[in-house]
Amino acid sequence: MEMAMAADELKTVVNRLRRAQGQIAGIIRMIEEGRDCEDVVTQLAAASRALDKAGFAIIATGLQRCLAEPGSAGDEDREQMRARLEKLFLSLA
Template sequence: MQGDAESMTAVLNRLKRAQGQLGGVISMIEEGRECKDVVTQLAAVSRALDRAGFKIIATNLRDCVSDTSGDGPDIETLEKLFLTLA
């Protein structure tokens, strides 16, 4: 995957945070916690994953625009990727 080190570090941090939150959701369900608490945490996991996806797309879009060799992803592909997260 392409992208500058700083952006990829941010993506990995978001994904690791989401991984921890998902583990927490699983534990909450196993413990029989309140529905609203479980859903609230699940929404936080979803937002973290969405933000990681948007960051990946934004980074690749920047690379694509600056790539003059034509080897980068095309705009149509990036738009489709973006819409899969919407």
């Protein structure tokens, strides 16, 4: 399956993944420094949520593209639908 996403959608997903990448690097440093277990787990949970959000954004965008016929909705309607689908998936997580 090919990953075809609009530039703005792709930018959002990449930003989320970069944020998670930074969080994971921070977690590694925390572990190497012997930081408190509770702090490490809190950061792990935050990184996990960031990854989940990126995945759900990809899923929501793909689903929206599958359901919408090309040219049937304006850009604003497509973005609203994508946001609603993403919110729905996040509510299930």
